[in-house]
Amino acid sequence: MKSFAASLMAELEQQLLNIKTENNCIIKQSEWSVKATIKTIEKLKTKFYDLSFENKSEEIEFFKMIKPQFAAKLIFFNEIYNIEITKPIGAAKSAKKHYEAYLHKLKKFHKENIEFYKYYKSGNNSLDKKYFLRGKHDIKLTLDSFYFQSDFNFATSHDYKVAQIIAYETIEEYLNSKLKTIKNPTHTAKNLTWSSSKASLVELVYALHATGTFNNGNCSLNETVTAIQSFFNIELGQFNRTFLEIKSRKTIEKTHFLDTLKENLIKRIEQGDEK
Numbered sequence: 001m002k003s004f005a006a007s008l009m010a011e012l013e014q015q016l017l018n019i020k021t022e023n024n025c026i027i028k029q030s031e032w033s034v035k036a037t038i039k040t041i042e043k044l045k046t047k048f049y050d051l052s053f054e055n056k057s058e059e060i061e062f063f064k065m066i067k068p069q070f071a072a073k074l075i076f077f078n079e080i081y082n083i084e085i086t087k088p089i090g091a092a093k094s095a096k097k098h099y100e101a102y103l104h105k106l107k108k109f110h111k112e113n114i115e116f117y118k119y120y121k122s123g124n125n126s127l128d129k130k131y132f133l134r135g136k137h138d139i140k141l142t143l144d145s146f147y148f149q150s151d152f153n154f155a156t157s158h159d160y161k162v163a164q165i166i167a168y169e170t171i172e173e174y175l176n177s178k179l180k181t182i183k184n185p186t187h188t189a190k191n192l193t194w195s196s197s198k199a200s201l202v203e204l205v206y207a208l209h210a211t212g213t214f215n216n217g218n219c220s221l222n223e224t225v226t227a228i229q230s231f232f233n234i235e236l237g238q239f240n241r242t243f244l245e246i247k248s249r250k251t252i253e254k255t256h257f258l259d260t261l262k263e264n265l266i267k268r269i270e271q272g273d274e275k
Contacts, residue, residue: 001058004047005066012040012073024215025223030081037074044070045154056133060125063132063159071163076170083175089225089239092182099175099182106168106175113161120162131158194232200257201234202242207258 015036023029044067053059083102088094110117119127134156194201208214209224229236236242246254 001047001051001062001066005044005070008040008044008047009069012037012070015040016073023218025218025220027081027084027220027223028218030077030084033077034074034081037070037077041070041074048154056129059134060128060132063134063156064128064162067159068162068166071160072166072170075163075167079167079171080174083171087222087226089222089229089236092230095226096179096182099178103172103175103179106172109164109168113165116158116161117165120165132156192232194234196257198234198236198239199242199246201228201232202236202239203246203255203257204228205236205239206243206246207255 016033019032019036020029023032048062053062079102083099087098116131118124134153205225205228206221208228209219209221214224214227225236225239228234249256
């Protein structure tokens with residue numbers, strides 16, 4: 001099983017790398033990574049049912065060391081998807097608050113599971129037979145409700161908690177990286193401030209998104225809005241409501257700003273003015 005799991009993990013890592021390379025949108029990356037990881041875990045599960053452990057030590061090793069590595073990736077990408085898909089549209093302050101809330105969630109998990117966390121991280125094995133053998137669950141060991149909904153033939157009382165520990169450490173790194181970027185952005189447009197109307201910018205944003213201008217069309221509307229707001233130092237607020245107002249305009253006035261851009265560009269071209 002160890003060699004099979006190692007090969008399967010290497011295969012998954014390559015798939016995840018390909019997904020990251022092919023798509024710059026973190027939401028799409030996470031979504032596709034979740035699907036790839038689920039398929040891989042199904043392969044691991046199929047192989048698991050095809051073999052029998054020679055002793056309890058092998059079973060403990062599988063549920064303590066092998067399965068959690070795969071489950072941790074599923075937890076990680078699913079959490080990143082949820083973090084990014086629910087991130088509020090707005091200034092950096094809103095994103096900072098959002099990421100900090102998730103960090104608080106991780107700290108709460110750590111505090112609630114501190115005893116098992118210390119047990120696992122210290123390399124202790126005195127309770128492994130209770131934690132990592134099937135059918136040995138003890139409700140006094142603070143079990144998650146999730147356990148009772150799982151496949152008892154492919155789960156122990158604490159293998160999922162190990163996966164959470166692994167995943168949450170990586171998620172914490174991700175969140176801290178995001179917060180660091182917000183605090184010390186690598187690029188700002190301090191000299192560019194949007195001086196036209198917000199409605200005009202909303203017109204432009206929707207046009208750019210509709211034509212798939214960014215990331216080969218793999219960028220969500222929310223991500224586009226967030227980037228534009230940051231670049232032009234402006235808060236668009238309820239941009240979707242502004243778009244509804246644009247839709248309600250008379251046909252000849254629906255794209256007033258974009259039409260003005262086109263007219264002015266044509267004039268510039270005809271005048272031959274390159275500056």
